[in-house]
Amino acid sequence: MSETTVALNELAERRVKYHEADVVVIGAGVFGCAIAHALAEQGRSVILLERWMKEPNRIVGELMQPGGVNSLRKLGLGHCIEDIDGIPCHGFNVFFYGEDVRMPYPRIQGLLGVGDEKVNGSADSKAEPPRPQGRSFHHGRFITQLRKACLKHPNISVFETEAVSTIKGEHNPEILGVETRTVNPSTGEKEPDCFFGQLTIVADGYASRFRKQFIKQTPIVRSKFYALELIDCQLPSPGYGHVIIGAASPVLLYQIGTHETRVLVDVPEKLPEASPANGGVRGYMKNVVLPALPASVQPSFRAALEKDTRIPQSMPNSWLPPTKQAVPGLVILGDAMNMRHPLTGGGMTVALNDVVLLRDLLSPQNIPDLADTAAVCRAMGTFHWRRKRLTAIINVLAMALYSLFAAQSKELAKLQRGCFAYFKRGVTRDPMGMLGGLIPDPLVLAYHFFSVAFLAIWLDWRQTGLWKVPVLFWNAFWILWTASVVFLPVMYRELLV
Secondary structure: OOHHHHHHHHHHHHHHHHOEEEEEEEOOOHHHHHHHHHHHHOOOOEEEEEOOOOOOOOOOOOEEOHHHHHHHHHOOOHHHHOOOOOEEEOEEEEEEOOEEEEEEOOOOOOHHHHHHOEEOOEEOOOOOOOOOOEEEOOHHHHHHHHHHHHHHOOOEEEEEOEEEEEEEOOOOOOEEEEEEEEEOOOOOOEEEEEEEEEEEEEOOOOOOOOHHHHOOOOOEEEEEEEEEEEEOOOOOOOOOEEEEEOOOOOEEEEEOOOOEEEEEEEEEOOOHHHOHHHOHHHHHHHHHHHHHOOOOOHHHHHHHHHHOOOOOOEEEEEEEOOOOOOOOOEEEOHHHOOEOOHHHOOHHHHHHHHHHHHHHHOOOOOOOOOOOHHHHHHHHHHHHHHOHHHHHHHHHHHHHHHHHHHOOOHHHHHHHHHHHHHHHOOOOHHHHHHHOOOOOOHHHHHHHHHHHHHHHHHHHHHHHOOOOHHHHHHHHHHHHHHHHHHHHHHHHHHHOO
């Protein structure tokens, strides 16, 4: 038996017998599995804790943008989106009161190394790279594949247990590990347990148990997504996500399997059309959303709505700006630390990009011993600012587009019309590159957002009449003011704080 095998066996024994490791990860979701696997690949000893190891049934985390696919491959986990009946996603088709515009992801030279590929056996620098693809799938199947990858890794031990609190040092604020409750298979009762690590990574999702204790920010919830699963839906543009603007709030559709299509209906809080007097959420779906959908989608939507009389499964749509952390021995990441509206499907791209950055910053070459809390805190400071170049774009774009597409004022409705007209004019390369997590440049986002605002002003002028000068300037001021209120506070909080 080699020395390496002996060392691995000793580490595995310490994890299983003494519950000790270099890293304890709480939550075996997208971020938790990915960071556990990434650190284990570097030779770290990792304990992964998950409350419920059965395949999850969630209605978000089903659409991965090309940037997320790229990061997943960098982490050596690209196989996890294969053989799960996933569907390639080539871009988005936006419907605006019956009109539509199809927007593919842009070709980007050098993405995943494709810019250096040989075409027909010879190098050709002028050859166009293939268009990047996203992937949509059943969330639970993807998570199951990630967990299988962790279960197979010799440096990871997975425990089904419920984390309830952190363990602090007696003489300093350092976090030493986590207290849990584990079901005794003999009695079926939950019993106290403990796991210890030099670094504890909390990735327990949007409903994090630990967030309040270490992060002052609380999620801001403006709406919920209610979900249906459509069977054999005839999408207008197969292989594309669909955003429907025509009801009181946007509707998102994308295929998640050979026969299944997910539809997510956004319902803002206190929406009059979804009040009990109007039949609640189901009444809103039937009376407002159904007529606004493309004709080819309506039969399967109606069938799904009539199949079950219960209120559809829902998830809150939250915004939680990122927080710089400096708790010795602990970091909170994933949706527990940073969320955005899921309209643009950017959550998994943010999570996997964060894992790539964190893997490199915490590598043994940079930090040989994770017990060096000062070095880890410095690395997390670097991580906080370095991630913003991409994640700020995805987060701001998600919140800004939701404000426009939900359009709860006449100025927002004008911006909404300007946004669709902007896309209709063929200006889609940069917007789709940013939405796909492929263009990490916040200035590009600012340029296009305010270009939409000025186009909205011009369209309003044409509709109002150019001779009504005082009215034109008044309307222009309020459109520009509304655009600034929508964009600048979120941009400031995501990029500069």
